[in-house]
Amino acid sequence: MSDDRSVVRELVRAHGQTYAEEAGITLRDTPQPLYRLLVLAHLLSARIRGSIAMDTARSLYEYDEMTATQLGEEAELLNERWHGDLRRLRKEADGDVTALRRLLEQFPGVGPAGADIFLREVQRVWPEVAPALDGKALAGARRLGLTQDPGRLIDLAGDTEPAVLAAASVRASLDKEVAEDSLRQAS
Structure with a gap:
């Protein structure tokens, strides 16, 4: 696991x-x-x-x-x-x-x-917006079995920019294979 x-x-x-x-x-x-x-x-x-x-x-x-x-x-x-x-x-x-x-x-x-x-x-360029992890990004996190708390997700991402994390999470919400691949590679 x-x-x-x-x-x-x-x-x-x-x-x-x-x-x-x-x-x-x-x-x-x-x-x-x-x-x-x-x-x-x-x-x-x-x-x-x-x-x-x-x-x-x-x-x-x-x-x-x-x-x-x-x-x-x-x-x-x-x-x-x-x-x-x-x-x-x-x-x-x-x-x-x-x-x-x-x-x-x-x-x-x-x-x-x-x-x-x-x-x-x-x-990425307007820091007052961060962290912008909306419902679509959180749906990707949910599909991956991750927390729905934006602050905790940012902590899990370490040095990754919030915009990059959000884009990757949205891709996981839109494409089941993205989520499955990420889970497979992490195990």
Whole structure:
């Protein structure tokens, strides 16, 4: 039988790439990568397959008309309200993650799932968001037989960034084989 720390280590080793990294986004606290992350969160939360969302985020040409319209409206809102800079949205939230989530959900097509995705990934550059281990990440931990306490999960992960742990845990929640592989490798 494996211990929890080994399970987390194997999960992160094999599946610990953030979705932003997978989409080719080098996340920094600057306008362009933050906007690219918002678009990725929008696409990943849309009713399209995750693989299509990832391909779309890379190439931005294979999305349906409704999503294209929402992305245009999203850019318009960002420009009008926050002058094209999501850091201004962050400033408006003033360190309050609930307020930040509410502001993100004002973007067309970015509902609770999209806000969760954005927060899980942006915690890399916006430390006040960490640890962002939402219901989807905790579902992965549950599938692995791990604690549902975000603080304890972070402790189990050691030096692993919370964004990397969250991405790996989400992959375990979405793909039973990811969880089974991690458990097998840890034993």
